Amino acid sequence: MQNLIIVDHPLVQHKLTIMRCKDTSTASFRRLLREIAHLLCYEVTRDLEVEYIDIETPVGPTRAPTLKGKKLVFASILRAGEGLLTGMLDLVPSARVAHIGLYRDPETLEAVEYYFKAPSDAADRLVIVVDPMLATANSAIAAVQKLKDRGANNIRFLCLLAAPEGVERFAAAHPDVPIFTASLDEKLNEHGYIVPGLGDAGDRMYGTR
Numbered sequence: 001m002q003n004l005i006i007v008d009h010p011l012v013q014h015k016l017t018i019m020r021c022k023d024t025s026t027a028s029f030r031r032l033l034r035e036i037a038h039l040l041c042y043e044v045t046r047d048l049e050v051e052y053i054d055i056e057t058p059v060g061p062t063r064a065p066t067l068k069g070k071k072l073v074f075a076s077i078l079r080a081g082e083g084l085l086t087g088m089l090d091l092v093p094s095a096r097v098a099h100i101g102l103y104r105d106p107e108t109l110e111a112v113e114y115y116f117k118a119p120s121d122a123a124d125r126l127v128i129v130v131d132p133m134l135a136t137a138n139s140a141i142a143a144v145q146k147l148k149d150r151g152a153n154n155i156r157f158l159c160l161l162a163a164p165e166g167v168e169r170f171a172a173a174h175p176d177v178p179i180f181t182a183s184l185d186e187k188l189n190e191h192g193y194i195v196p197g198l199g200d201a202g203d204r205m206y207g208t209r
């Protein structure tokens with residue numbers, strides 16, 4: 001599928017398998033999500049431009065690469081996005097952060113917004129939207145639309161698991177936004193959960209139910 005990048009690194013797949021197991025503890029789930037976020041962040045930032053600057057090492061002068069351009073924006077879809085965000089910030093601590101509060105109406109599965117805060121100059125930055133589960137894609141589509149309304153025009157979407165139905169809907173709504181994921185799962189069930197999936201990512205991260 002065009003615009004879908006599956007990060008099939010063995011370490012990602014191994015950690016994901018442990019996260020899928022229903023008996024994995026909250027503490028392990030949270031730690032593994034943070035670790036996988038490091039590996040996914042590495043892939044989603046792989047083609048960032050660098051520029052060369054003059055520095056002095058203890059041994060002598062050299063020209064060395066640094067990231068070029070404005071700081072990135074990581075946009076976390078609350079609340080499960082926070083689990084990926086933590087790991088992303090470990091690798092890019094200077095990134096700006098947007099928060100988008102959306103919950104799924106349990107009847108309609110539509111995304112309902114309750115919070116939005118983003119840097120005002122998102123238009124000049126690469127924005128990476130993070131949410132572990134791309135299921136119906138309602139939240140992802142709404143979050144990206146909100147960022148575009150704020151002027152963002154260079155956006156990537158990063159998730160842990162994606163359902164084919166969600167990928168299709170998201171790509172139709174935002175064909176310019178590539179999706180990075182650790183797995184394309186089989187399908188959605190009648191409750192909008194990804195199958196085989198890992199259950200409710202927020203509940204598993206925070207030990208709620």
Ligand code: URA
Nearest residue numbers: 135193194199200201
């Ligand atoms: N959100 C989740 O947390 N899990 C799913 O399977 C689908 C949406």
